[in-house]
Amino acid sequence: MLTMEHIYRIRHLRKFEGKSLRKIAEITGHDFSTVKRYVDKEDFNLPMPIKQKREGKLSPYRDIVLKWLTDDKNAPHKQQHTAKRIHDRLEELYPNEFDAHERSVRKFVAKLRKELVMVTDGFLPLEHPPGEAQVDFGEARFIENGITYDGNYLNISYPHSNGGYMQLFKSQNQECLLEGMKAIFEHVGGVPIAIWFDNMSTAVKKVKEYGKRDLTNGFIRFMMHYGFQSNFCNPNSGNEKGSVEAKVGYHRRNLLVPVPEFKSLKEFNKELLEKCDKDMNRMHYKGHGLIKDLFEEDIIEFFKLPDAPFEVYLHQFAKADNYGKAKFDGRLYSTSPNMAGQQVMFKVGAYDIDVLDYNSKLIVTHSRLYGEEKESMIWVPYLELMSKRPTALKYTGLFNQLPTTIKEYMNQCNYVSKKQALKLFTKMTANTNIDSAIAAFEESIKCGTSDVDSIWATYCRLTTGPLPELEICLSETVPKLEKYTPDITVYDKLMVAGGLNQ
Incomplete structure (x- = not known):
């Protein structure tokens, strides 16, 4: 079975380099039938898993450790994190979850440091033809159902037109990245031909020499499903995606001030897409015309949406405890009392988590927990x-x-x-x-x-609701009654007379 990288190369040679199927087979060394199968493939949704997928013990802490190491570049050498300091901070932040040994943390930190390659070359002026886009996250606070979250918002900028869209989330994990992009693709009705990213861990597993990168399987499947080409900036080179860097600030100032408060994050994100539509009714900052008109030039170049929508989720198996509760990402989710001691599967999206039994049958759906939330209990199955x-x-x-x-x-x-x-x-x-x-x-x-x-x-x-008022139709044999209005003034006379007699 071919790896995602091999499949991506086959499709890249066909779609972006115009190679024939036989030429691709010759270049890659794969059978002609294999090449044709993956060139014709349109649906890259992940099939339902049949066994548990295990992840490294330190993988949940990758993003925060990577941030600490990145921030160290602006700190004096003697005030930068050592592996021991990282180990101690993780113990302080996650006292009930973190149990890795210091030796494991040293290996983990050494691996991350290799990915943070410093680039000191000068900036290059980049051209952005119609149809291209840039993606980045920003940080923002919001209030949902009275609960305050310090979350993130995904931004897609279209440099040619200076158009842009955003989606708000409680994190910037891979599910949020892909769900946000999918929502914007479907709202716009097309897919950019090429998209620029920074080296976010949700898309890039490892930055290698000469600009090469190992991408996560989930991101590769998403990229092949929608057919766009991905470009990644050099480390510490925000200028290479300056359009979206500016859009992050613009969206925060104009759409997230004051701190937004709402009942449903999903519904609020639909409103954000409509607000971004209206925002295009303004002049381009260089005076080239209205952004909405220039954005039409972007749309002309977009790829059409695939017939099958991409299902954004990851799966993870877990064993329910004696109360029928199972743990994902360090947080407890209820299942059903009859699942006590049995294996369940989490189907995890950006907003929700479906809990499935061993036959992949839905047990219950939870809102995904973020921040300080530690347990979700749905009592219906109990x-x-x-x-x-x-x-x-x-x-x-x-x-x-x-x-x-x-x-x-x-x-x-x-x-x-x-x-x-x-x-x-x-x-x-x-x-x-x-x-x-x-x-x-x-x-x-x-x-x-x-x-x-x-x-x-x-x-x-x-x-x-109230019962409807029935209209009764009477037959013609029923006599019609004349309206009668009683005269109550006679009673007034009696009252006056009674008062006089007294």
Whole structure:
């Protein structure tokens, strides 16, 4: 089976150098049929995995260590990180997760330092024809559902037109990079023919001599799926992607001030795309015309979108504990009580995490945890078990999350009525969601009804809405009644008369 690098070379020779299939077979040494198969291949989505993929113990800390080493270039030599200092800082930052030995950290740091090659040559003026783009991340704070995140925003700049788009995320991992690019490609309706990147670890595994790079498999699959050509800047050469460097600041000042606050990050990102559309209704900074008109010249050169959308996710296997909880990226996610002690698979995207069983069947979907968030608990799969063990309710995290009125109601119930109430709660949650179940219980308790039939009736009313008013058509045999308006002034006379008699 060919590696991603071999497949990429075959497609590059065909698409960008115009070589014939037989010439490619001669150059690469692969069979003609093999060359043809990968030239014709359009879908580079990753197939469902069948076994666990293991990663190095230190790989989750790669980005932060790389940042420390990069920042060291601006610090005095005696104030730069040693491998021991990096080991100690990781222990301080991740006291409950980090358990690597100092010797392992030394090897890890030595490997990263080899990638940080200093380049001191002068700048070269670069031409940017229509259809090319540049990509980079910026840092930004935002508030989602009352929680503050220090996240990142992906920027794509089109140097020819000075157009640009952005997407906001809670991190700058590979899933965020690819999800942001995919969303922008689909919004614009095309793919840049060439895209410039810096040496971000989500795309580049290793920077080698003479400008060569080892790319991550996920990035290679994404690049081949959409057909663009990638170019990577020399280390410490931000001038080579100056357009997007400027766009990072522009987007922050104009779209992220004041600190944005919203309910859903996904929905906010859709709004950002529309705001970027409107932002193109202004003059190019060199006075070449409106940006939106120049951007049409970019679009003409874009590749068309592939028929199959790319699925942005990574997969990882984990074993659930006795409570049915499994760990990904140092954070706990609930699954289902019947998965206790069994292997599950995380299907991880930029926004969400699907938890699948051994048959790749969906168990539950979580919002992906970032920042200080350590555990996500979705109680729906646990409710059925809880309804069979009602006495355990008050010892669960769900009980603590319930409104006071429902807690008091449950505490007053005997064993049988509590069991019935929990079964009803489970049924309502499965039909709609846990919020509507809570609302039905609260409304019923407020109205003074606590039996399960009344609570179910309240739930049906709240979830289905008011009943429609029926128009009754009477037959012609029914006599028509004249409108009668009573005269109540006679009662006023009686009241006056009664008052006079007194």
